[in-house]
Amino acid sequence: MQKVTINVVAEQAGVSKKTVSRVINEEPNVSEATKKKVLAVFDRLGYRPSAQARGLATNQSFLIGLMYDNPNKSYVSEIQTGALSICTQKGYHLIIHPADHLTEDLIDSLENFLTSSRLDGLVLTPPFSDRVDLIEMLERRQVPFVRIGPTLKHPTSPSVISNDLEASYDMTRYLISLGHTKIGFIKGHPDHNASKQRLSGYLQALKENGINFDPQYLQQGYFTFSSGEDCARKLLALPCRPTAIFATNDYMAAGVLKVASQQKISVPHDLSVVGFDNAPISSYIWPSITTVKQPIQTMASSALTILIDTIRKRPLENNELQFKDELIIRDSSAPLRG
Amino acid sequence: MQKVTINVVAEQAGVSKKTVSRVINEEPNVSEATKKKVLAVFDRLGYRPSAQARGLATNQSFLIGLMYDNPNKSYVSEIQTGALSICTQKGYHLIIHPADHLTEDLIDSLENFLTSSRLDGLVLTPPFSDRVDLIEMLERRQVPFVRIGPTLKHPTSPSVISNDLEASYDMTRYLISLGHTKIGFIKGHPDHNASKQRLSGYLQALKENGINFDPQYLQQGYFTFSSGEDCARKLLALPCRPTAIFATNDYMAAGVLKVASQQKISVPHDLSVVGFDNAPISSYIWPSITTVKQPIQTMASSALTILIDTIRKRPLENNELQFKDELIIRDSSAPLRG
DNA sequence: ATTAACATTGACACCGGTGTCATCGTGTGG
DNA sequence: CCACACGATGACACCGGTGTCAATGTTAAT
Numbered sequence: 224m225q226k227v228t229i230n231v232v233a234e235q236a237g238v239s240k241k242t243v244s245r246v247i248n249e250e251p252n253v254s255e256a257t258k259k260k261v262l263a264v265f266d267r268l269g270y271r272p273s274a275q276a277r278g279l280a281t282n283q284s285f286l287i288g289l290m291y292d293n294p295n296k297s298y299v300s301e302i303q304t305g306a307l308s309i310c311t312q313k314g315y316h317l318i319i320h321p322a323d324h325l326t327e328d329l330i331d332s333l334e335n336f337l338t339s340s341r342l343d344g345l346v347l348t349p350p351f352s353d354r355v356d357l358i359e360m361l362e363r364r365q366v367p368f369v370r371i372g373p374t375l376k377h378p379t380s381p382s383v384i385s386n387d388l389e390a391s392y393d394m395t396r397y398l399i400s401l402g403h404t405k406i407g408f409i410k411g412h413p414d415h416n417a418s419k420q421r422l423s424g425y426l427q428a429l430k431e432n433g434i435n436f437d438p439q440y441l442q443q444g445y446f447t448f449s450s451g452e453d454c455a456r457k458l459l460a461l462p463c464r465p466t467a468i469f470a471t472n473d474y475m476a477a478g479v480l481k482v483a484s485q486q487k488i489s490v491p492h493d494l495s496v497v498g499f500d501n502a503p504i505s506s507y508i509w510p511s512i513t514t515v516k517q518p519i520q521t522m523a524s525s526a527l528t529i530l531i532d533t534i535r536k537r538p539l540e541n542n543e544l545q546f547k548d549e550l551i552i553r554d555s556s557a558p559l560r561g
Numbered sequence: 562m563q564k565v566t567i568n569v570v571a572e573q574a575g576v577s578k579k580t581v582s583r584v585i586n587e588e589p590n591v592s593e594a595t596k597k598k599v600l601a602v603f604d605r606l607g608y609r610p611s612a613q614a615r616g617l618a619t620n621q622s623f624l625i626g627l628m629y630d631n632p633n634k635s636y637v638s639e640i641q642t643g644a645l646s647i648c649t650q651k652g653y654h655l656i657i658h659p660a661d662h663l664t665e666d667l668i669d670s671l672e673n674f675l676t677s678s679r680l681d682g683l684v685l686t687p688p689f690s691d692r693v694d695l696i697e698m699l700e701r702r703q704v705p706f707v708r709i710g711p712t713l714k715h716p717t718s719p720s721v722i723s724n725d726l727e728a729s730y731d732m733t734r735y736l737i738s739l740g741h742t743k744i745g746f747i748k749g750h751p752d753h754n755a756s757k758q759r760l761s762g763y764l765q766a767l768k769e770n771g772i773n774f775d776p777q778y779l780q781q782g783y784f785t786f787s788s789g790e791d792c793a794r795k796l797l798a799l800p801c802r803p804t805a806i807f808a809t810n811d812y813m814a815a816g817v818l819k820v821a822s823q824q825k826i827s828v829p830h831d832l833s834v835v836g837f838d839n840a841p842i843s844s845y846i847w848p849s850i851t852t853v854k855q856p857i858q859t860m861a862s863s864a865l866t867i868l869i870d871t872i873r874k875r876p877l878e879n880n881e882l883q884f885k886d887e888l889i890i891r892d893s894s895a896p897l898r899g
Numbered sequence: 900a901t902t903a904a905c906a907t908t909g910a911c912a913c914c915g916g917t918g919t920c921a922t923c924g925t926g927t928g929g
Numbered sequence: 930c931c932a933c934a935c936g937a938t939g940a941c942a943c944c945g946g947t948g949t950c951a952a953t954g955t956t957a958a959t
Contacts, residue, residue, distance in 0.1 A: 228945055239909045244947060252906055271676035275622060276945035279613045279914050286654075296841070300634040303657060316624075316656045316678055319641060338609035340654055448845045474845065481847040503634070504842050507786045507812065509819040566915055577939045582917060590936055614915030617944050 227268045236264045247272050284341040287315050287530065290333075291348045292324040294446070295474075297502050298519060302348060302371070305523025313531050315343070324350050324414065330360055337366060344368060344530045346523075350414050352382070369530040371522055374416035381533060383526040383544045387417045390515045390548035391424025391471070394497055397513075397550060398467045399432050402559030403495060406434075407458040407465035409444040409451060409475050421471045421499065440465055444475045451478025459486060459494075466494060466559055473498035473505040476512050480555070491557035501551055510554035518546050565606045574602045585610050622679040625653050625868065628671075629686045630662040633784070633810070635840050636857060640686060640709070643861025651869050653681070662688050662752070668698055675704060682706060682868045684861075690720070691754050707868040709860055712754035719871060721864040721882045725755045728853045728886035729762025729809070732835055735851075735888060736805045737770050740897030741833060744772075745796040745803035747782040747789060747813050759809045759837065778803055782813045789816025797824060797832075804832060804897055811836035811843040814850050818893070829895035839889055848892035856884050 225231065229247075233240045238257055245253045246261040264270070278284045289306055293299050303319065310317045320336060322329060337345075345368040351357055352373035358380060361368050370382040398406055408425050411418030429436050439461055442454035451470055455478060458465055470476035476498030483490050490496050490510055498505055501516035525544050532539060563569065567585075571578045576595055583591045584599040602608070616622045627644055631637050641657065648655045658674060660667060675683070683706040689695055690711035696718060699706050708720040736744055746763050749756030767774050777799055780792035789808055793816060796803055808814035814836030821828050828834050828848055836843055839854035863882050870877060 226945095230945075240946075241909060241911095241948090242907085245908090248947085252908090254907065257907085269672075269676075271673065273617075273679060273945055274677055275613050275617050275679055276914090277947075279611075279617055279916085279945080280947040282914075284613060286656075296634045296638040299638065304659070307657070307659065314677075318654045319645070319657055321642070321645065335609065338607075339612055339652075341611060341613055477845045481845075484847050504845055507815045507819075507842055508846055509822045564915095568915075578916080579918090579939060579941095580937085583938090586917085590938085592937060595937085611915055614944090615917075617915080617946085618917040620944075 227270045229270075229272065232261065232264050232268060232270050235268065236261045278341070284343050285315050286318050286340060286342050287527070288318050288320050288336070288340070288342045288345045289348070290320045290322060290345060290351050292322055292350065293348065295472075295500070295502065298500065299348075301519040302346075302523045305520035306346060306527050308520075309524050309527035309531070313527075315531065318342070322351075324354070330356060333357070334360065334364070337364065342366065344534050346371065346526055346530060348372065349417060353416050367530060367533045369526045369533070371526050372417065374420060379542075381529045381539055381542050383522045383529065383546070385517045385522060385546050385548050387420040387548070388424040388427075390517075390550070391421040391469075391499070392428045393424075393548075393550055394469060394499070394515055395425045395428035396432070397552075398469065398495060398497065398556070399428065399434065401467070401495065401556065403465075403467040404434050405437075405440065405463065405465040405467070407440045407442065407454075407468040409442050409454045409458075409468065409470040409479070411444060411471040412446045413443070415446070418471065425469060444470065444472075446472050446474060448474045448478045451475030452482050453478075455479040455482035459483070459488065467556070468494065468496050470496065471499045473500050473502040473512055473514055476514070476555070477504050477508055480508060480510070480512070491555050492560070495556040495559075497556050505551075506553070513553045513556040514551050516549045516551050518548070522546055565608045567608075567610065570599065570602050570606065570608050573606065574599045616679070620679075622681050623653050624656050624678060624680050625865070626656050626658050626674070626678070626680045626683045627686070628658045628660060628683060628689050630660055630688065631686065633812075633838070633840065636838065637686075639857040640684075640861045643858035644684060644865050646858075647862050647865035647869070651865075653869065656680070660689075662692070668694060671695070672698065672702070675702065680704065682872050684709065684864055684868060686710065687755060688752050705868060705871045707864045707871070709864050710755065712758060717880075719867045719877055719880050721860045721867065721884070723855045723860060723884050723886050725758040725886070726762040726765075728855075728888070729759040729807075729837070730766045731762075731886075731888055732807060732837070732853055733763045733766035734770070735890075736807065736833060736835065736894070737766065737772065739805070739833065739894065741803075741805040742772050743775075743778065743801065743803040743805070745778045745780065745792075745806040747780050747792045747796075747806065747808040747817070749782060749809040750784045751781070753784070756809065763807060782808065782810075784810050784812060786812045786816045789813030790820050791816075793817040793820035797821070797826065805894070806832065806834050808834065809837045811838050811840040811850055811852055814852070814893070815842050815846055818846060818848070818850070829893050830898070833894040833897075835894050843889075844891070851891045851894040852889050854887045854889050856886070860884055 229240050229243050233243045243261055246258055274285050291299055307317050347370045349372045352370040353375045372384055373382050444450040444454050468479050470479055476496055479496050483494055488494050498512045498514040501514045505512035505514045567578050567581050571581045581599055584596055612623050629637055645655050685708045687710050690708040691713045710722055711720050782788040782792050806817050808817055814834055817834050821832055826832050836850045836852040839852045843850035843852045
């Protein structure tokens with residue numbers, strides 16, 4: 224079985240390579256007759272142009288890289304799904320590139336990756352979205368990229384963000400509306416800038432509702448289940464213990480739930496617990512966790528649309544797209560008793 | 562900034578393209594002196610050969626595809642991690658390709674994918690691992706592939722498997738050793754052949770221990786949380802209700818836990834619940850779930866080693882590698898009371 | 900009828916590597 | 930001292946496409 228190349232097609236159709244190329248790329252100035260003739264040969268032979276050869280000639284690879292360093296598997300998975308939907312639609316392939324954001328030679332190894340694979344573009348997710356050194360390298364090398372969920376503004380690079388501050392503000396207000404005033408807060412990993420925003424939203428809501436902020440109620444978590452447990456133990460051991468705990472992701476909220484259960488504190492009866500991210504665990508656990516759902520998949524799709532437009536040098540209307548988070552109220556939160 | 566190609570390097574080093582190529586590929590018959598000279602130019606200019614051009618010339622792409630259709634995000638993620646570790650080590654990139662195994666034109670769209678991206682190889686995960694039509698197509702097109710976790714034997718294609726039957730057998734025996742004889746069983750999705758094996762292991766253990774199999778205790782699940790809930794309700798409504806429930810994945814086990822909690826049945830005091838897969842939720846939920854851990858990451862790594870050997874036409878010692886599962890005993894199982 | 904403008908097509912070089920084969924210099928055995 | 934094998938190197942075609950530009954044919958305007 225001979226390989227079906229552009230030459231074979233050209234010969235079979237009785238036209239030149241170049242004309243076949245024109246048909247492939249839907250260029251103008253091909254007569255209807257020849258076009259039809261060529262297309263007929265296409266599906267008679269099952270011809271598919273080689274992305275490689277095409278890339279070599281046009282200096283493209285039709286490959287897009289996705290960079291992440293996130294233990295949250297469902298987050299990564301949603302990003303992948305959203306990204307892929309656009310990629311396949313536009314004829315690109317997605318190469319995944321997990322990396323350790325703490326490693327020394329991050330930049331070097333990324334440069335290797337870029338040059339050897341000749342990526343057309345790169346998608347950055349937190350915490351890479353805010354890495355200035357990385358961004359500068361990409362600009363120097365003129366690799367198109369898009370950032371998902373950065374907190375840092377950057378004039379020239381496009382990004383897609385959600386409003387963590389607002390969502391956190393809304394969640395806090397929701398707890399206040401249930402009558403809670405003693406609200407424990409578990410911060411996220413300090414390397415993720417979103418953590419700061421989530422804290423700000425909480426503080427802002429307290430302030431606007433005239434609730435005194437008590438630093439005792441603030442605990443440093445690390446987005447992990449066990450850090451949630453640790454923080455919960457500290458919070459629940461306070462002399463005047465909180466009636467609600469806002470953990471800034473669902474794994475930590477699950478940790479809180481576990482500790483509450485161990486200490487025979489009934490959720491949501493005696494304690495409201497809320498999370499963030501709408502991870503699968505939030506709906507699978509009992510009681511199910513009130514949380515914030517970010518439209519991650521949609522964000523990833525938009526990011527890729529933007530990136531591909533950039534690659535194709537289409538002007539962008541908007542350098543920064545913002546999406547709104549959504550409060551999902553489940554069983555772990557309830558009005559304050561008494 | 563000019564692009565660094567093989568021509569530039571050749572010129573700078575004062576040798577021919579071909580000699581540079583020889584150095585790149587570590588071919589013999591290059592004198593030490595010239596080799597050193599060329600290598601010096603390499604890192605002075607930061608030269609990286611273009612995978613594209615190389616591929617075009619050698620009919621390779623250095624791309625490996627990973628195909629899956631699995632709602633279990635942590636499974637997919639582990640597979641990806643394991644696969645990538647070998648890929649990067651051997652200079653390949655991983656292209657992820659989720660697909661719907663129920664779609665009509667699966668084969669067609671996969672053929673498109675294969676020809677347009679010129680993959681060097683493909684990794685199949687369940688349920689694709691057992692799709693005969695797919696396997697035949699790949700053999701016809703002579704695309705090297707490896708199957709992870711197939712149940713179907715296939716003479717020529719290499720595969721990496723775990724022993725689900727044995728693990729399920731061990732788990733059932735473990736429950737029996739705790740004194741349980743009324744053991745409910747929640748089957749997995751019928752499209753996944755592993756489901757059958759897990760069932761066989763259960764049946765075998767019952768038989769070998771002289772326990773009568775009661776078909777009432779058998780329920781059809783679908784690997785989802787809600788199917789676990791449904792099955793649990795049925796099992797717990799039985800007049801002579803089981804003292805232990807073996808759900809064949811952790812999501813379903815979590816569903817059982819939820820129903821038990823709703824019905825005020827204390828786990829593990831009044832009911833032992835065990836799962837399968839060691840999904841994150843199994844350790845985050847309360848009580849944490851006794852489960853079976855498959856060495857998924859290791860399996861994926863081995864699969865890729867095998868695949869790359871196949872691609873490079875190295876003979877394989879073994880067409881089928883088997884890995885052992887591991888029982889992880891946590892808080893959701895306990896000896897039978899009374 | 901003549902010419903300019905435009906649509907259609909193909910020849911050919913090029914993208915950045917590798918494969919084949921020829922060439923040249925050197926060491927070895929007879 | 931010569932024939933020969935072998936190591937080191939380069940010239941050149943080729944992989945499968947695209948870009949450039951020139952050569953046609955066709956149509957419209959003068």
